[in-house]
Amino acid sequence: MQDYLSDSILRALESMGGAPKGFEPEFEQPANPDHGDLSCNAALKLARHFRKAPRQIAEEISTQLIGLPLDSSRISAVEVAGPGFLNFRFSTAHLNEALATILAAGDSWGRSEDGRGRRALVEFVSANPTGPLTVGHGRNAVLGDTMATLLEWSGFDVDREYYFNDAGRQMRILGESVRARYMAHVNPAIETKVIGDEDERLTVPISFPEDGYRGDYIDEIARTLLTKDGADLDTDADPAPFKKAAEKAIFADIETTLERLKIKMDSFFNERTLYDSNRVWEIVEQFREKDLAYDKDGAVWLRTTAFGKETDTVLVKSTGEPTYRLPDIGYHADKLDRGYDLCLDVFGADHIATFPDVIDGIRSLGYEADKVDVVIYQFVTLVRGGQPVKMSTRKATYVTLDELMDEVGEDVTRYFFLMRSPNTHLEFDLDLAKEASDKNPVFYLQYAHARIASILRKAEEVGLSYQEDADLSLLSHETEQALIKELMGLPEVIARAAENREPHRLSNYLREVAVAFTQFYGNCRIIGEEEGLARARMKLALAAGQVLRNGLTVLGLSAPERM
RNA sequence: GCGCCCGUAGCUCAACCGGAUAGAGCAGCGCACUUCUAAUGCGCAGGUUGCAGGUUCGAGUCCUGCCGGGCGUACCA
Numbered sequence: 289m290q291d292y293l294s295d296s297i298l299r300a301l302e303s304m305g306g307a308p309k310g311f312e313p314e315f316e317q318p319a320n321p322d323h324g325d326l327s328c329n330a331a332l333k334l335a336r337h338f339r340k341a342p343r344q345i346a347e348e349i350s351t352q353l354i355g356l357p358l359d360s361s362r363i364s365a366v367e368v369a370g371p372g373f374l375n376f377r378f379s380t381a382h383l384n385e386a387l388a389t390i391l392a393a394g395d396s397w398g399r400s401e402d403g404r405g406r407r408a409l410v411e412f413v414s415a416n417p418t419g420p421l422t423v424g425h426g427r428n429a430v431l432g433d434t435m436a437t438l439l440e441w442s443g444f445d446v447d448r449e450y451y452f453n454d455a456g457r458q459m460r461i462l463g464e465s466v467r468a469r470y471m472a473h474v475n476p477a478i479e480t481k482v483i484g485d486e487d488e489r490l491t492v493p494i495s496f497p498e499d500g501y502r503g504d505y506i507d508e509i510a511r512t513l514l515t516k517d518g519a520d521l522d523t524d525a526d527p528a529p530f531k532k533a534a535e536k537a538i539f540a541d542i543e544t545t546l547e548r549l550k551i552k553m554d555s556f557f558n559e560r561t562l563y564d565s566n567r568v569w570e571i572v573e574q575f576r577e578k579d580l581a582y583d584k585d586g587a588v589w590l591r592t593t594a595f596g597k598e599t600d601t602v603l604v605k606s607t608g609e610p611t612y613r614l615p616d617i618g619y620h621a622d623k624l625d626r627g628y629d630l631c632l633d634v635f636g637a638d639h640i641a642t643f644p645d646v647i648d649g650i651r652s653l654g655y656e657a658d659k660v661d662v663v664i665y666q667f668v669t670l671v672r673g674g675q676p677v678k679m680s681t682r683k684a685t686y687v688t689l690d691e692l693m694d695e696v697g698e699d700v701t702r703y704f705f706l707m708r709s710p711n712t713h714l715e716f717d718l719d720l721a722k723e724a725s726d727k728n729p730v731f732y733l734q735y736a737h738a739r740i741a742s743i744l745r746k747a748e749e750v751g752l753s754y755q756e757d758a759d760l761s762l763l764s765h766e767t768e769q770a771l772i773k774e775l776m777g778l779p780e781v782i783a784r785a786a787e788n789r790e791p792h793r794l795s796n797y798l799r800e801v802a803v804a805f806t807q808f809y810g811n812c813r814i815i816g817e818e819e820g821l822a823r824a825r826m827k828l829a830l831a832a833g834q835v836l837r838n839g840l841t842v843l844g845l846s847a848p849e850r851m
Numbered sequence: 852g853c854g855c856c857c858g859u860a861g862c863u864c865a866a867c868c869g870g871a872u873a874g875a876g877c878a879g880c881g882c883a884c885u886u887c888u889a890a891u892g893c894g895c896a897g898g899u900u901g902c903a904g905g906u907u908c909g910a911g912u913c914c915u916g917c918c919g920g921g922c923g924u925a926c927c928a
Contacts, residue, residue: 314868316867316868316870317867318870318871319866319871319873319874320871320872322871323871327870327871329870332870332908332909333908335908336907336908341908342908369871370870370871371870371871371908371909372908373870373871416928453928456927456928457927457928458927458928585926586926587926589926598853601925601926602925602926603926604926605926606926607926609926611925611926611927611928612927612928615928616928636922637855637856637921637922637923638922638923638928639922639923639928640854640855640856640922640923641854641855641922641923641924642923642928644854664855664856666856666857666921666922667921667922669921707864707865708863708864708865709864709865711856711857712856712857712864713856713857713920713921713922714863714864715862715863715864717862717863720863720877727876727877727890728876729875729876731890732876732890732891734890735888735890735891738888738890739887739888739891742887742888743887743888744887745887746887746888747887750887780867781867784867788867790867792865793867796865796866796875799875799876800875803875806891806892807892809887809888809891810891810892810893813886813887814887815887816886816887829887850888851888851890
């Protein structure tokens with residue numbers, strides 16, 4: 289439709305002396321229904337070019353358009369309004385055609401082809417296995433999974449990947465924490481000590497690390513080890529077997545949590561792979577060859593000043609251990625080597641600083657850095673009793689994702705993370721969580737869906753059956769027309785949400801659909817109406833249910849038949 | 852100090868590539884259930900979009916400078 293109007297306007301402009309080259313009319317859906325179904329600001333943009341008042345230009349375009357003539361089976365009116373907008377109204381025939389298109393597309397309505405033939409890798413969650421997933425990880429997980437689905441619906445072939453590192457200092461401390469707990473179970477009389485500051489004192493076995501992991505899950509892992517593997521695990525004071533056991537147990541938990549959120553990873557990528565394959569050291573050599581790396585003070589430095597930074601940064605510490613930059617660069621090189629056309633990372637705001645180095649790094653290695661993109665989301669602030677909760681996995685002052693789901697449910701949890709723009713700080717009030725879940729907008733959407741299902745069930749009971757050839761021209765009520773117009777928007781909304789990496793656009797849109805349906809429901813009955821009209825309205829209700837279901841599916845939410 | 856994000860109704864947040872009268876939910880007040888699901892709907896009230904300039908037909912949106920909050924700015928990841 290936009291293409292058709294765009295062509296028509298350009299033709300109209302030609303007979304007026306022509307538009308500047310490269311000029312493309314822009315359209316938007318006006319917020320105010322009085323402004324028509326589609327609005328074009330071409331006359332405003334061209335005021336300077338034609339040296340005329342925008343309104344006058346708009347009048348001339350309008351006259352030309354009507355003379356073309358404009359296809360009246362699609363457009364019923366052209367109006368000049370405000371400072372010089374051209375407002376178009378769709379004909380009912382066009383709306384009915386759109387409704388038929390939605391029903392024909394069914395479960396695929398909303399898919400588009402922008403990304404056809406292209407492969408995307410979405411990397412998200414990527415929490416190291418040191419403890420249960422927290423509410424903060426939840427935002428990452430849900431955003432990443434939904435972004436992946438949005439890309440799928442935009443035509444991409446998508447893989448979901450979880451990147452982790454089980455070799456660092458954190459993991460060693462994890463192993464030591466489990467070992468200390470295990471030893472205490474083997475010998476209950478073992479010497480203890482008190483750690484922590486005034487707020488969080490804790491009595492622990494003597495060998496427990498000062499900055500060890502304090503959560504209860506550590507003790508559970510230790511007890512399980514004792515029951516299953518006996519009391520002789522600590523042969524040579526080596527935390528390694530404990531680390532391994534902890535990693536396994538924690539990863540199992542993480543996967544269970546992700547499953548509850550309906551998240552299924554296609555692959556887990558261990559950072560160690562990059563060392564085993566020697567990849568990271570090859571990259572250091574490549575940087576050296578390009579004079580982008582050099583030795584100083586026993587460390588290897590990356591010449592980030594060449595990328596416009598104020599100082600160079602360390603790539604490999606004097607201990608021989610790489611900093612995070614090196615494996616990050618190696619990992620992204622690996623992803624691009626695997627042939628992905630788009631590598632999307634989902635990062636918390638605290639990782640923003642690492643991103644430019646990675647981009648500059650892989651670009652200087654000859655990769656197309658434009659293929660790498662990132663979704664940065666701001667932190668989730670937890671509020672309890674009106675006070676912000678400081679979160680730390682080590683200190684066990686966190687709220688787990690599982691606890692959150694236990695309290696408010698999986699759908700509410702997902703929706704919660706999807707209803708706001710990723711780059712706004714999200715405040716989560718735990719005290720209100722449960723209460724709020726009763727009034728959560730997600731129920732509003734699901735309720736609308738369940739209500740449609742209920743109507744269609746009841747219609748069948750009274751002998752009204754769905755008929756393919758119902759006469760849609762009977763849908764003349766303003767709430768019917770408004771609903772159809774709303775339903776037409778899904779493909780555009782999904783495409784734009786994917787493009788801009790903003791899933792919340794879809795949740796906002798679905799709410800508008802639910803509002804439009806509820807208004808239709810309040811004004812137009814199906815059962816008890818004259819049969820032709822009833823059948824036409826059934827088709828409309830069916831289409832509304834389809835749009836809600838498809839949208840909920842993309843967001844990873846259930847679309848219940850009853851509530 | 853420097854970099855990124857944010858500042859919109861009492862609270863939590865929307866506002867598509869700069870568009871027309873800045874919108875929802877919650878909280879508050881007032882109505883409406885003989886109805887295909889009231890987990891609802893309708894109405895009222897609530898705003899100098901942090902402040903000051905600039906750009907232009909038009910600015911919550913872009914630019915500059917301030918103010919306030921968050922996150923970074925490690926031979927931590």
